[in-house]
Amino acid sequence: MSTVAAFNKASPLDALQRWLPKLVLAPSMLIVLVGFYGYIFWTFLLSFTNSSFMPSYKWVGLAQYAKLLENDRWWVASKNLMVFGGLFISISLVVGVLLAVLLDQRIRREGFIRTIYLYPMALSMIVTGTAWKWLLNPGLGLDKLLRDWGWEGFRLDWLVDPDRVVYCLVIAAVWQASGFVMALFLAGLRGVDPSIIRAAQVDGASLPSIYLRIVLPSLRPVFFSALMILAHIAIKSFDLVAAMTAGGPGYASDLPAMFMYAFTFSRGQMGMGSASAILMLGAILSILVPYLYSELRNKRHD
Amino acid sequence: MATLELRNVNKTYGSGLPDTLKNIELKIDSGEFLILVGPSGCGKSTLMNCIAGLEQISGGAILVDDADISGMSPKDRDIAMVFQSYALYPTMNVRENIAFGLKIRKMPAAAIEEEVARVSRLLQIEHLLNRKPGQLSGGQQQRVAMGRALARRPKIYLFDEPLSNLDAKLRVEMRTEIKLMHQRLKTTTVYVTHDQIEAMTLGDKVAVMKDGLIQQFGTPQQIYNDPANLFVASFIGSPPMNFIPLRLQRKDSRLLALLDSGQARCELPMGIDDAGLEEREVILGIRPEQVCLAPEQPNGLPSIRAEVQVIEPTGPDTLVFVNLNGSKVCCRLAPDCPVQVGDNLNLQFDPARVLLFDAVSGERLGVVGNPQAHAPKDNVAQFKGR
Amino acid sequence: MTKPLASRGFSLGRLAIYGTLLLACAVYLIPLIVMLLTSFKSPEDIRTGNLLSWPEVITGIGWIKAWDTVGGYFWNSVKITVPAVVVSTLLGALNGYVLSMWRFRGSQLFFGLLLFGCFLPFQTVLLPASFTLGKLGLASTTTGLVLVHIVYGLAFTTLFFRNYYTSVPDALVRAARLDGAGFFTIFGRILLPMSVPIIMVCLIWQFTQIWNDFLFGVVFASGDAQPITVALNNLVNTSTGVKEYNVDMAAAMIAGLPTLLVYVMAGKYFLRGLTAGAVKG
Numbered sequence: 001m002s003t004v005a006a007f008n009k010a011s012p013l014d015a016l017q018r019w020l021p022k023l024v025l026a027p028s029m030l031i032v033l034v035g036f037y038g039y040i041f042w043t044f045l046l047s048f049t050n051s052s053f054m055p056s057y058k059w060v061g062l063a064q065y066a067k068l069l070e071n072d073r074w075w076v077a078s079k080n081l082m083v084f085g086g087l088f089i090s091i092s093l094v095v096g097v098l099l100a101v102l103l104d105q106r107i108r109r110e111g112f113i114r115t116i117y118l119y120p121m122a123l124s125m126i127v128t129g130t131a132w133k134w135l136l137n138p139g140l141g142l143d144k145l146l147r148d149w150g151w152e153g154f155r156l157d158w159l160v161d162p163d164r165v166v167y168c169l170v171i172a173a174v175w176q177a178s179g180f181v182m183a184l185f186l187a188g189l190r191g192v193d194p195s196i197i198r199a200a201q202v203d204g205a206s207l208p209s210i211y212l213r214i215v216l217p218s219l220r221p222v223f224f225s226a227l228m229i230l231a232h233i234a235i236k237s238f239d240l241v242a243a244m245t246a247g248g249p250g251y252a253s254d255l256p257a258m259f260m261y262a263f264t265f266s267r268g269q270m271g272m273g274s275a276s277a278i279l280m281l282g283a284i285l286s287i288l289v290p291y292l293y294s295e296l297r298n299k300r301h302d
Numbered sequence: 303m304a305t306l307e308l309r310n311v312n313k314t315y316g317s318g319l320p321d322t323l324k325n326i327e328l329k330i331d332s333g334e335f336l337i338l339v340g341p342s343g344c345g346k347s348t349l350m351n352c353i354a355g356l357e358q359i360s361g362g363a364i365l366v367d368d369a370d371i372s373g374m375s376p377k378d379r380d381i382a383m384v385f386q387s388y389a390l391y392p393t394m395n396v397r398e399n400i401a402f403g404l405k406i407r408k409m410p411a412a413a414i415e416e417e418v419a420r421v422s423r424l425l426q427i428e429h430l431l432n433r434k435p436g437q438l439s440g441g442q443q444q445r446v447a448m449g450r451a452l453a454r455r456p457k458i459y460l461f462d463e464p465l466s467n468l469d470a471k472l473r474v475e476m477r478t479e480i481k482l483m484h485q486r487l488k489t490t491t492v493y494v495t496h497d498q499i500e501a502m503t504l505g506d507k508v509a510v511m512k513d514g515l516i517q518q519f520g521t522p523q524q525i526y527n528d529p530a531n532l533f534v535a536s537f538i539g540s541p542p543m544n545f546i547p548l549r550l551q552r553k554d555s556r557l558l559a560l561l562d563s564g565q566a567r568c569e570l571p572m573g574i575d576d577a578g579l580e581e582r583e584v585i586l587g588i589r590p591e592q593v594c595l596a597p598e599q600p601n602g603l604p605s606i607r608a609e610v611q612v613i614e615p616t617g618p619d620t621l622v623f624v625n626l627n628g629s630k631v632c633c634r635l636a637p638d639c640p641v642q643v644g645d646n647l648n649l650q651f652d653p654a655r656v657l658l659f660d661a662v663s664g665e666r667l668g669v670v671g672n673p674q675a676h677a678p679k680d681n682v683a684q685f686k687g688r
Numbered sequence: 689m690t691k692p693l694a695s696r697g698f699s700l701g702r703l704a705i706y707g708t709l710l711l712a713c714a715v716y717l718i719p720l721i722v723m724l725l726t727s728f729k730s731p732e733d734i735r736t737g738n739l740l741s742w743p744e745v746i747t748g749i750g751w752i753k754a755w756d757t758v759g760g761y762f763w764n765s766v767k768i769t770v771p772a773v774v775v776s777t778l779l780g781a782l783n784g785y786v787l788s789m790w791r792f793r794g795s796q797l798f799f800g801l802l803l804f805g806c807f808l809p810f811q812t813v814l815l816p817a818s819f820t821l822g823k824l825g826l827a828s829t830t831t832g833l834v835l836v837h838i839v840y841g842l843a844f845t846t847l848f849f850r851n852y853y854t855s856v857p858d859a860l861v862r863a864a865r866l867d868g869a870g871f872f873t874i875f876g877r878i879l880l881p882m883s884v885p886i887i888m889v890c891l892i893w894q895f896t897q898i899w900n901d902f903l904f905g906v907v908f909a910s911g912d913a914q915p916i917t918v919a920l921n922n923l924v925n926t927s928t929g930v931k932e933y934n935v936d937m938a939a940a941m942i943a944g945l946p947t948l949l950v951y952v953m954a955g956k957y958f959l960r961g962l963t964a965g966a967v968k969g
Contacts, residue, residue, distance in 0.1 A: 028802070039813040105702075117716055118955070127940045180962060243924065
């Protein structure tokens with residue numbers, strides 16, 4: 001083949017140029033293979049060992065998973081995640097969509113208002129948690145404010161109430177993320193073809209019903225990406241719990257991310273901590289895989 | 303200036319995949335203008351990228367001035383290219399765009415200055431030198447892209463559909479300008495297009511491509527008058543050649559094509575006598591300008607009456623559509639031709655100009671008459687009956 | 689979508705829309721206002737007043753005490769954030785350049801593998817990463833944190849640049865190659881100069897992510913190497929001594945101000961980063 005001969009003719013510098021793209025990408029490939037997949041596999045291995053304060057590689061099979069599933073604190077954390085995730089996601093979506101639709105009505109100073117809705121997203125969850133911990137402080141926070149303002153019987157002590165402390169997390173998380181949902185949907189609304197709305201108006205539909213029946217259903221992709229991101233935030237939530245409640249009172253407000261940290265790094269139960277991390281990965285995959293699947297399928301249909 | 307030769311060039315993107323280029327053989331002389339034309343996906347742009355060195359060929363050789371360049375990197379091939387999207391560097395102004403390739407090649411600053419001045423004078427873009435590409439119109443960007451190629455004074459210019467992003471009027475203007483530029487500079491040029499008018503007007507040589515194969519390689523006149531197969535015949539020409547599927551018959555030891563307009567019939571004698579063609583399914587091809595109105599006085603050529611279905615006046619011509627053997631046939635008549643829909647016209651064509659193609663393979667059958675013997679222009683004039 | 693819900697001009701519907709929007713503004717702003725008010729109050733004032741009462745005496749004592757406690761950690765965060773942001777952005781730009789303009793067999797697969805990093809729950813890599821940092825002698829150092837942030841920021845930075853460069857016509861690269869430019873010349877002279885918007889997006893995204901990080905900070909750093917988020921959390925959740933809410937709030941403001949300032953100054957790029965990560969990530 002003449003091309004083979006031709007390659008030989010190429011100068012070493014040319015050969016280097018040919019390899020440069022691969023060379024440049026190589027460090028990142030190594031990072032991804034080792035730092036992402038290698039480490040996941042390592043954690044996966046640890047979850048089958050009896051590692052405690054130090055890693056050990058004594059195989060114990062599924063014992064750590066069994067222990068985890070018998071652990072009451074894990075179940076509290078999982079149940080909390082369900083409650084927290086469900087409420088956080090649905091309230092953020094409702095608030096975000098509502099604000100987006102209202103903001104889409106040719107509002108004066110819209111840019112300014114949008115900036116206000118979105119700023120919490122720039123803050124660390126630790127800052128958010130600190131602020132809301134103070135706002136929800138029983139005795140000095142909103143509790144006292146509303147009483148000072150004349151609502152004599154008002155009590156707000158959810159932060160120390162084991163049954164209600166999860167709702168405090170929900171309030172703070174919604175405050176932080178709903179503006180982001182608003183921004184996503186507002187961008188989506190701006191992308192809707194105005195002639196569709198005009199066509200519906202000609203057909204005699206009222207504006208609220210145009211939004212409910214035509215515009216919002218056409219934003220399905222935005223809805224799903226918002227859902228994905230919110231679910232992702234919920235599952236990874238760690239800083240908010242750490243700052244607001246540290247899992248307390250007791251472990252009433254524990255979330256899996258907090259559980260994993262506590263068992264792995266404070267209580268010297270690396271094996272069980274790894275098992276909980278793997279279950280968290282499973283939870284994310286169980287949302288991610290169907291989402292990606294439907295995305296790819298839609299793309300093929302386009 | 304240089305000669306360019308492609309020897310048995312092949313390109314494949316991996317075993318199992320169909321070849322993108324199959325055994326491409328081409329040779330053009332120094333200073334010639336070669337057109338690669340074909341529908342999208344035919345491999346013409348891949349072939350151009352291979353010549354430029356932007357893609358590696360899988361087999362064969364590319365020779366410039368008889369030296370094999372197929373293993374060289376693009377920068378060493380001394381080839382410049384004008385892209386469909388112009389590919390002007392958006393952050394550089396026009397001057398920097400033109401000078402970039404020269405700077406990379408470490409040309410002295412004074413020489414670069416001189417070269418930029420020469421090129422911008424040539425293309426009349428001196429007043430644009432300090433602008434960014436985003437501030438230029440499509441036509442101006444086109445000029446700058448050409449200027450960038452010209453400044454390098456390469457052995458070969460490549461043009462990749464350079465006019466397809468321009469509006470119709472500008473496209474015609476730039477086409478003439480490219481032709482003028484080539485006549486003046488006489489640089490070997492390869493020009494890719496899917497526009498058959500560009501192919502006909504610009505090229506010294508035309509290669510018609512389809513499915514990675516060269517269907518025909520020749521001068522524009524050869525391609526137009528003497529197409530090698532049904533594909534080339536249908537691709538070149540606007541409005542396109544008429545095709546009438548039929549079966550040849552034999553009568554009095556002559557081969558005949560029987561045409562039927564629904565109200566009249568006509569026996570069209572074929573100029574050839576090949577026993578193999580009898581009773582064969584063929585496609586008869588005739589260009590619209592070769593169908594004309596029969597004169598008042600019979601001239602000995604066969605004619606047929608047909609009803610006018612649709613009239614499309616285009617300005618320089620009037621296109622009239624009739625039905626022959628169930629196929630729509632376009633006739634290109636003089637613009638002042640007084641026809642109405644529903645009129646019956648007496649149409650005539652020269653059997654010597656009719657082409658025959660195999661209905662299955664699309665290959666050209668026997669050479670009917672000898673198209674090259676006619677000077678095409680006289681023929682058309684005569685047959686239009688103006 | 690520009691047609692208003694209610695007919696234009698002054699109407700009840702319109703009033704209700706503005707009312708709801710302004711109420712929402714108040715809800716979003718109150719925590720910030722409360723933080724600011726509280727941070728300037730004296731502890732005495734905090735006990736007697738309420739969240740929204742104006743300080744009896746405006747005092748900076750909370751801010752001074754807060755800075756004494758977390759100021760050092762603030763500089764830790766700067767030392768971690770600046771190099772990590774710069775390096776991960778640069779790496780992301782190079783990766784994006786290769787993945788869009790110099791694709792090779794397997795590069796798409798690599799991109800797919802990398803993308804998963806956007807969703808990776810970091811809990812699954814914490815232990816191996818801490819073992820590795822220990823082996824490298826980087827445990828509990830700001831350098832170690834820089835490294836970790838570079839590695840786990842790579843997925844997003846690469847995604848940003850790759851998607852941006854995919855929309856750049858590759859004819860530009862081909863033209864430059866014919867002009868004789870090589871891999872790095874094309875990157876430095878042609879692509880980088882036209883990447884200013886996405887560089888801004890990427891810098892701001894990485895800055896907020898890394899500055900706001902708590903998980904890596906609390907796991908990989910201890911003592912003097914801690915970033916400000918960890919220091920703030922320690923301050924707020926300490927159970928010893930009398931709670932000084934003015935100090936807590938001032939410290940929270942100190943931790944939040946850098947990202948808030950960036951947001952106010954470059955909100956456009958901040959939002960683009962969020963949505964770019966959202967739509968594609």
